[in-house]
Structures are given as C-alpha cells and as structure tokens.
Amino acid sequence: MQKTETIISFDKVFFEYGPNKPILDEVSFSLRRGSKTTVMGQNGAGKSTLFDLLTKELAPTGGQVNVAGDLTTAHSRQAILPAELALSVREFFEKCFKNKVYNIDPKIDAVLEAVNLKAPKDRVIKTFSGGQQARLLLASALIQDPDLLLLDEPTNNLDKDGISHLTQFLIDYKKTLVVISHDADFLNAFTDGVLYLDVHSRKVEQYSGNYFAVVKEISARIERENRRNAQIAKEIQEKKDKANVFGHKSGQMRVVAMRMREKVAELEEKIVDVRKEDKSIRPFIIPAQEEARGEIINFSKRHIALWRGKHLLLKGPNGIGKSTLLESIVGGKAKGITVGVGVKIGYYRQDFSTLNFEETVQRSLLSSMDEPNEERMRSVAAGFLLGADVIRTKIGHLSEGQKGLVAFCRLVFEKPGLLLLDEPTNHINFRHIPVIARALDKFEGAMILVSHVPKFVEKIRIDEIIDLYADR
Template identity: 45%
Template sequence: MFSLVSPRAVRPPNCLARACREARKWRGAESLAPSWERTTNTPTSYGRPPSFARAASSGTIASFKNLSFGHANTNLLENVDFSIEAGSKVTIMGQNGSGKSTIIKLLSKNLYPDEGQCIIGPGQTVACAQQTMPTASRDMTVKEFFTTQLNDESLLDHEIETKMAKALRDVVLEAPGDRIVKSFSGGQQARLLLAAALIQDPTILLMDEPTNNLDADGLYHLQSLIQMTDKTCVVISHDEDFLNAFTDQVLYLDMFSKKVETYWGDYWFVKEEIRKRIKKENAVNAQLKKKAQAKKDQANKFAGKGGGLRKVAKTMRGLAAEIEDQMQDVRREDYTLSEFTVPFSAPSGSPSGKMMRIEQVSAYNRSAKMSEPVDLGRGSRVQVTGPNGVGKTTFLEMIVDRSAPGVMIDDEADIGYYRQDFSNLDFDSTPLQCLEEVSSHRHTNEQIRKTAGRFFLGNRIMRQKVVTLSEGQKGLLSLACLCLQEPSILIMDEPTNHINFRHLPALAYAVNNFKGPVLLVSHDQHFVSSVGVNTTIDMGKVLNGKA
C-alpha cells in the first residue's frame, strides 16, 4: 500500500500521498470511534471534527537544508535534509535524547541552526503544543495564558474570549477564564497546551508528546482532531497505536549518525521497513567484515616473506581498509533498557507487612470515605483511576507529604515517588548530584555511575544540568534515583509518559518485582495489566458517593 523513500529513492507523487491521507481519515475515524458512537459509516458521525481551515497550498511548506545543530557541547543534528508537505501527518521517531524535540523547536523558531537552513514556506504559520506547562505560565489565569499565546495587543477582550471559547471547544475542555492554570490536572493542562497552539490558527501544528496525561476520552478527541484536520501536523509520541491512527510520513532520527531519513507510510509499516533495513545493513556489514579479514590474513601470510611479496601484503592491507570503509555504521537505535529491580527497604515498624491504609480520598478541598478501606502491604499493586481533573496527582502528593486525611502510613516507611513532572529533581543540578543526594552516602561513586549507566546516563550526560535533558532522559534519571533510594513504598504518577516504548517491558518488570507495595496512576492500560494491579480505587466514584 505504501512505499519506502530512502535518501536516494524517489518518493510517490503528491496525488498518491493525498489519497493515502484521505483513505486514512475514513479508515481511522471508523476504527477509532468507540462502540457507543459507531452509528453510521460516515466520518462525521464520530463526533464533531474541529472547524479548521484548509492548508494554504499543496507541495513542500517546510524543510531543513543541510542543517546542523549542537547543544551542551554535543552535536545533535549534522547536515540534515528533509521536507514536509502541506496537509501531511508526520511522526518523528528516535530514541530518548536523540534530538526529536530539538527538531520541533527549530521548526517553531525557538532554536536556530548552527549551520544550514530551516525554511518555512511563504504564508505558513507555526504553533507548538508543548510537552509541559511552562513554569512562568502556571500562576497565570486561563485568559492571561491565552492572551500571551495570541501576542496581539490589538485584540479586544471579547475577541480574545471568542477565540478562547473556540479553542477550548476543539479540545473538549471547560476552563473559566479566571481559573489559575496550575489548578488544572496534568491531563487538563495537556489540553490547555494544545488549545494554546490551536488558538493561533497555524497552518503547521507541532505536538510534542501530546498524549501525556490524557485519559481515554481525551486521547480519542486528539486522534479525531489530527485525522480530520487539513492542517499539517508534526507529532512526537511514544504511543504507537496513537501514531498509527494518522501517520503518513515518518522522519527517522538516528542518534548515532545524527541524520534524518524520510519514510512514507503508516507507523507500523515504517517501523517494519526500518527493522528490515537495519537487518540488511548488518548482514552486509558481516559479509564485508569477513572479506576484510580474509585480506588481512593474506597480508599477514605474505608479510613475512621477502621480495615482491611484501608489496603484495601492503596491497592486501589496502584492500582490507577499502572494504572496511564500505561498512555502514552499526545502528544502535533499537537499544532497550535491560531488566532491572528497585531494591526494597523493609520498615522496622511493620512486622505484619502492612505499610499503608487508605480509608478516604481527597483532592481540591473535596474528601470522601471509601466503602471499603484498602490496605497496602508487601506485593500490593493498587491503581488510582478517575477522569482528568478529578485530582489523582493531588491525592498522591498529599500521601507523599503524609497530609492526606484518612490515609495511615508506617512512620518508618520510606516513600519512593516518581513524579510525572519531575519537579522533585533539582533542574539546576547535574544528574550525578541528584543521584548522590538520593543515595545519602550509601553507595560508592562507582556504584552510582554503574546504576546511571544502566539507564543510558553516560559521563557526558552526568555532567549536564538536569534542565538540559530531554523529558525521556529525566524519566530514566528518576528511575535511577529510585534504585539508589531503595524505598519501602513505591508511588508512581504516569511513569510511562516520557519513557521510550522499547523500555516499557523493563519498567513493568521492575514494578512487578518490587517487594513492597505500589500505588500507581497510569492511563496506559497495557502497562497496568502487565504489572499485576490487584486493587483499583476509582476517585471519581468515591468522591461522588458511588463507591
């Protein structure tokens, strides 16, 4: 159905690309719609598509030309070339820290290349839905936040409010203009960030991990938005099913060659093509290595003999070097996190093994008793559920602070907390300093660095400030911190949000094998089912008196 375009291949004509996108809109809308909305065979029956304007024109509207960029004394992109067509749905693939978000920031002009060009076509406008809410925006009201995004002093109050209302409708969120941004849940803030991009009415919409913190309803609306709009969308996400719902072009960023390759097709098709290509390259390398070694063996055989045979040996070594030059760099993009465990520290005050008891839930000045209390002891796996905005993160924070009413925690229990926004990390410190602090002198420098290495935090990264790390690298650092902390209780708030999908089996293994209790918030149902959750607390039902 689709064909691969390598850097040397010919891509399909524009009409084919557009036809593929139209087919995906119809197919995607039907497969995406939940059973209660699947009433007819027309796309419009699956919810109102946002009323977006059509892209200004067809053809290339954005491109990189021989672009290079470095950060923190490290080259991320080297002589990169690619182009993006109007109306296309583009996914950026690559490992944590490879530079995916850097491409987004270059396209949005938040960063500028060291060499080469980032070209945005005439008449094109760009807006970006960021990964996380900027610190400076968290204390703003909703209206102040949107006003800064519009950045147009000529707009009157009623014009701003009209634009706000439309953007909030498109992301299906009720947000009074006088409400403070930080009072919204993580999922609601994700919708605010998307609305902040939409209110600018761009022709090119950039989205960096837009599914983070979204519940099932939010994810459905986001997929519908991308499928049905004629805007050009460029997306980074670790949610493969989400990406496959709309992708028709993939920019594959190889963090070792620092190049970008362009593929055409849906996400699963492209992923399989990349796997085949890597396999073929490695097979070719194996053959060349064998030939090179044969030439070296011949050279060694003739080198010890006199006369003209020494010249033959020299020639053989030259041929071996030429063959080795033909070998392509071995791709390591499929490196995955090895299985690991989080050491458990048993509290001395819990001989029975019970470390926590939850009798009521609380959030946003609301509190309600549960019909049945939940005890957490060794091996307990408890998931806290509820719609975006119900207060799941707030409830977890109160438990960690030991301020949640109706929640009893063993005084000797040490709580390990994986925060979804990583705000428990000191962004002005280095990863090494963060790990040393959480270790509290229980580990040698060698042990700390060995633990860091298991999470791909090498010497260069260990010397950077945390603020310079990608969100995925911050996630890996947080996991390394938990390993050195050796907690009694593990509390995890959306741990899969920023972690590369290749690493999720190792994360699930760690949660499964933690000897203490785990309290978890996650919208990733596959991950939840793989970690053996045995109890669920539905905060929405409890707070509404239904559980």
Template identity: 30%
Template sequence: MIKVRNLSFGFADKTLFDEAEFSVGSGQKVALVGANGVGKTTLFNLLLKKELPITGDIEVLGEIGFVPQEIKRDLEMEEANFIRNYLDPKHKNEDFQLKKMLSGLELGDLDLSDNPKVLSGGQKTKLALCRALLTEPDLLLLDEPTNFMDIEGKRWVMDFLSRYNKTLILISHDISLMDEAINRVLYINQNTKKIEEYKGNYSKFLKLKKEKEDLAQRHLLVQQKQIKRMEAGVIRLFKNKSKKGVHQRVILQRRVERLKQGLPETPSEIRQIKFTLPEPSKVGELPLKAFSISKSFNHLKVFKDLNFSIIRGERIAFLGPNGSGKSTLIKVLNGILEPDSGEVKRDINLKIGYYSQEFVSFDLKKTLLDSLIDESSLPSTQARSFLGRFNFLGEKVFQKVATLSGGEKTRLAIALLTSKDYNLLILDEPTTYLDVMSQRIILDALKEYKGTMIVVSHTEEFISELKPDKAFLMPEGRMVFWSDELLHRVSKI
C-alpha cells in the same frame, strides 16, 4: 513547508545532528521518532528558532503552533491567573470564540475566569492545543500530546489528528496514535546523526527500517567474507618472492584497505537500562490511612470526605478521568499538600518513594550526580556506577537536570527511586516519555517489587500487567477489589 539542509548541532559533550537533511511538504502529517535523548525536542527548538544551528539552513514557511512536552512547566500558563489570559494574551478574540474552541476540544465546562494551575495534565495539554490552534498555524508541532491524557483523552487526540488537514509534526511514544494519525516518519539515527525519511505510518516504518537494516547487514557480511578471502590471498603471495608476486601482493593489499575503509560503521549497541528495586524496609500492617480528607482549590472542589486504608504489600491503581483529582490526592497522601479537612496518618516507619509526572521533586539546577548523591548518600564513585545502569554514562552525569529530555528525566526519577529501600512507592504515570523497551523494563521491575504500591496510569496494558489488588475509583472516592473489567471503565469512572 520545511526544508533543512546540512544541519549540524550539539552540546559541549554530545553531537546530535551531523549534516542532517530533510523536508516536509504542506499537509503532511509526520512522526519524529528516535531513542530517548537523541534530539527530538531539540529539533523542535531549532524549528522554533529557540536554538540556532552550528551550521546549515532551516527554512520554515508560515505560522507555527506549538504544544510543549512538559506542559506542567509552561511558564505562561503558570503566570496566567485566568484561562482567558493564557488562551488569548493579546485579546484578539471574543469570549464566545474562545468558548467555541474550548467546546470543540471537550473543555466546554471550563470557565474563562478559572485559573489554569488547578487543571489536570490532560486538561492543560488540551488548553495548550487550543491556544496553538487559535493562531491558525500553518504548521503544528506537538511534543508528546497524550502523555497526561486518560484513555478517553487519547482517543480524542487520535481522532482530532486523523481529521486535521494542515501540516503536523508529532513526537510521541504512543504507537496507536502514530499508526492512526500520521503518514510519514522522520527517524533520528543516533549512530549516523542523520535524519532518515520513511513513507507510511509507524508500523510501516518499523518494517521498512528492519528491511533496510537486514539488507545492510547482509551486504556487510558479503564484504567481510570478500575481505577475508583477499587477506588470505595476500598471505599466500608472501611466499612468492618474484617481482610479479610482490607487485600482485601490493595491489591486493591496497584493494583490501580500500574495501575496509568503505565498510559501513557498525552501529553501536543501544544500551538499555537495567535495574531491580531493593527489598523494602519494614513497616506496619497499615502504612497509610486517610480519615475524611477533603481538598479544594478556590471554588473548585477536588474531593470530599475520603476514607480508606492502605494495607502493607497491596498494589492499588488509582483510576479516573483527567481532572478527577488523582494527582492531587497523591500529593495529599505524600504530604506535599495539606488536606483542607481530615487527616492522613502515616506509619512511623513509612518511607515513601514518589514519582511525579511533573518531576516536582527535582532541583533543576543540580547535576545528575549531585541529585543521586543527595538522595542516596552514595559515595561519588558508586553513584556514577549506579547512574550507569540507567544509561547515564561518562560526562553525562555532570549535566544539569534542567537540560535533560523528558525520557531522561523519567530515567533519573526511576534511578532515585531505586537508590533507597522505600516501603511504599507512589507512582504518577511512571512510563511517561519512555520508549517502548524502557517501559517494559520498568514494568518488569515493578512486577517483582515486594513493597506497597500506589499507581496512576492511563495505559491499560501497564495496569493490566501490574495486576493490582485493588482500585481506588475517582471521583467517587471508592476502594474496590480489582477486576479486569475496570480497565474498560478507566475513561468513564
């Protein structure tokens, strides 16, 4: 199905693959894993021939179906005025065939004449999956398919992929999905630039990888002790000035050098991001108030006559299934969208820090450094140091935002949030694209934040640990005091 030999590829300042090799057989379901920015999405682009290798061969047999990571930046979806035009641009299928496929993906309530722009992130992901499946692909590539899914959507994807009987390669940070739906792991080793193959699901991969690393570490310690003993022998032989002693010393020194050259390279430590959120600036008792706000897109009503107030210092979780209007409401509160009717009153001292799952605030043409300087007004030297806390080091700060991976864009967005003393954070899926360790670091920082916070997340563990004071339930448009029982209602609200 797939054979990759001696693959080398990288960008001007970074090597991603160095003579990497792997193969994928027909019917295998594979997880592609590795740290943020290590080249997972780039490998997909190489398989799709969107990028060409510097050296090496890539052989892929059959038709490929692809669902991209940043589905909300899918230009074909953005330019399609109707769902039908996006799903079937060459009009090869009858309407009933498209409706049947949509129904199978739990999108049966959508009309083929609807504009895909108004759909939620989870609905757009399902729509992209529908389009990919219509081509009847031999190989399905999914890049973070559950990123914008609610709990019910994630369960649906898990069940769908468990039953899927063709070849699949999946990029995901969803451990449950990778344990349930896959039977093989390809691991991109950022130290060796190779691709390692493991049999089994993600949990088995972690176990096997740790055993392999522990064995390599024990072997390294044995070799280091042997070298130390031999070096001590060389020192002792310096006292023996005879020809035989000199000869033995030279031979022993050569053996030491050969052993040192054969030592495996010690893996460089994977740096984790490190930050705290600044003390929020002062703001009034009611930073934000909504009076009878309504919003629609064409004939689609998103919400109507919402009334609520946000009290200073509160943590509020916006809960509801995909398509219930959470992200749209956040954009109205933030002033990105205007309500059709009603009013949002903001305190005169309100400073909103906004994290969007769509990265709408990014200028993709700017460098990382320019983005931070423009946001924070920090001098260049301080800005570079600041970005270093988020593992953007060296020449990386001069990279264009457009070239970043999803996880790197998330880290940049969090960096921008911490560069000012915002007194209201509005966070729309803040852990999207991040590895598990980075998710934990961000959660710990948010737990310590003293300001007001509005959070949208479909990750039960994240919401639970954040300990909200209240929940705003969509689509009902109701503010309630927090209870852990709400976690079990997330997909049913």
C-alpha cells in the same frame, strides 16, 4: 496553495549547545504542506531542539532553515510553565498572541470544544489535572490557527477518551502537522511520514509511510545491512588468511598476497555504516526499605490495606483527583489514609517537580544515596543511559525523557517502603517501558500506580484497584 508545496526545509543544518554538546550534524530534510509527520528518536536525541529550530526559538549553528513566506507556526509544549499556573483560562489564551485579541471568548469556546474540555474562563490553570492541562496546551496551539502545528508528547496525561478524541481530531486535521510521541498506536492512526533522529550519528533520516510501515522498513533495512556486512567480513577474513599464507612465500605468491590485501581494502570500503538501534535501559531493581514491614498504608474508608509487596492501581478519568490524592498522601493530609510510622515514600511525579532543576544530575543522584559513592552512582546511572556527558548537566537542561530516567535512578538509591508513581511512562522512550514495567512488577514494597496506558499496566502485578470514578 498546492499540497505538494514545500513549506520548510533544512539544508545541512548543524546545531550544538556548546563545544562539547553537538545535537544535529548536517541535517537535511523538507516538509510539504498538509503532511503529517512524526519525529522519532532516543530520549535526548534532539527532538524538542528540532521543534525550537522550526519555531525559530533557536538559530542553527550552521546551515540553513528555510521557511516559506508568511508561514505561521504554533507549538503545543509538553507542560504548562510554572509562571502560567497562576493565570486564569482567559489570561492563558490571551498570552498566546503578541497583540491583544478583542472578543477572544468565542475563540476560546471553539478550541475547548475541539479538545473536549469544559473549563470556566476564570478558573486558575493550576487547579486543572495533568490531563486537563494537556488539553489546554493543545487548545493554546489551535487557537492560533497556525499553518504548521507542532505537538510535543500530546498524549501525556490523557485518559483513554482523551487520546481517542485527539486521535480523531488529528485524522481530520487539514493543515501541516509534526508530532513527537512515543505512543505507537496513536501515531500510526494519522501520520504519513517519519523523521528519525539518530542519537549516535546526529543525522535525520526521512521516510514516507505510516508509523508501523516505517518502523518495519527501518528494521528490514538494518537486518539486510547487517547480513551483507557479515558476508563481507567473512570474505575479508578469508582473504586476509590467504594473504598471510602467501605473503610468507616467494616470487609470484607474494604478488598474489599483495593483490589480496588490495582486495581486502576494497571490501572494507563496501561495509555499510549501519544505523545503531536505540539502546534500552538495563534491567534494574528498586530495592524496598527493609525496615518497612507489616501494614504500609491503610485506606480506612475503603477497607483496603497495603502490606509489603502489595500493589494498587488508582483509576479514574482526567480531573477526578488521582494526582491530588497522591500529593496528599505524601504531605500526610489525606483524610482516612494512614501511612505506617517510619515508612519512606518514593514519589515519581509526572511533572518532575521532586527534582531540583538547578542541580546537576551528579549532585542529584549522590544526594539520593544513604552513603554517597561516586563509583556506584556512575555505574547505576550508566544503566539508565546517563553517561559521563549527561551527569555533568543541570537537570533543567535535560530532555523530559532524561528527567524521567533521572527520577527512576533516584528511586533505586532511595529504597522506598511505599512507591507512588504518577504516569511514569510519560516522555519515556518506548524501548524503556517494558524494562520499567518489569522493575515495578518485581518491587517488593507497597506501591500505588496511576497510569492511563493499559499495555503498561497489564505487565505489572496489581493486587488492589481503587476507581475514583465509581465514587462519584
């Protein structure tokens, strides 16, 4: 097959989850064999929906999704499904195939080596860390040897070495690849095209070039169009002013005024509908529990104590036990670690399991307030881009990025004395990350942070560091 062959095309595809939930509107684009494309767009713009249309898990409401002949597709999801957590590694991979695969162990060994993970085949999935589970998800797609590989936020939970290994793997990858990610440096290393989902127009714009070049091209185009629109608007206003003056005169002047109004109408048609930039969330503050004073948490074996206003970074590679330690602190089972009496813990989990997926956003946010107040809840939620259409939605129906914004909004209402954050940048649009970093930097309670994103961590005040790898 030739590399220029088109293997998938969208022809005026329309999709909606219901009468009031349109996602895509007359979207058209094509993918060629061997291309490596990134999908950009705001949280909730429909990136994961696009993947479901590519895999035929969803059917378009209108238009056509055309797939070449016997094209095979595999999708590396964002997270392990709850029903898969009790499976062994072997059972997890067997589930990737419709028909039984005999002598599957050599195939498992090959894909685990490709994702740089050592995993006994009888080990249960839930015993792996978030980063290790991310590698298993990638391996579950690779073992199918698809013509089209779809990766949904593949760097989430991965440590520095994991991201480096994945990046090189994708640089060398020979088949067709489509990736959703908010990691700009990662994407720029291997992509040769971009599909941009505009959350406002619900259209898809297709660009050629690496990630940084496309972002620069989009910004330059927007600047040109805004500048051109400003010039047209100025000319329109000048002609309107003159038309108003001449319109009050008689004879030939009224004819001139009429021609000017016709010219205004022509100019207004020339105004370009500039694509709106993704919005970032508004700056916010997570209030600290007023009653939490003095020593908030004590790590007696390490001779470290966090008082109000102190921030700690918990470091270590995937699988070292960072998430397990945070869970044990919340559960009061961490040996040698004592949380102060009456200290309220706010916990941001990387899998969002602190959220009730059956609740609406509205109910979830109201329940996190000491004194439920609908007006205040809606005002704060709007700052996290959780508008009226979103707050009526069940949390389980939101995108992963929107779930993250709900979790942060709840923390604002909860007012914790001790804040625990496990990979809080996962799934989050890159435009929101600096805002979140500033909020955490200013948090006046005690905080423990787990993050593998150096550029995020360096924007946050850190007073203490615990490196679990150094304890080995």
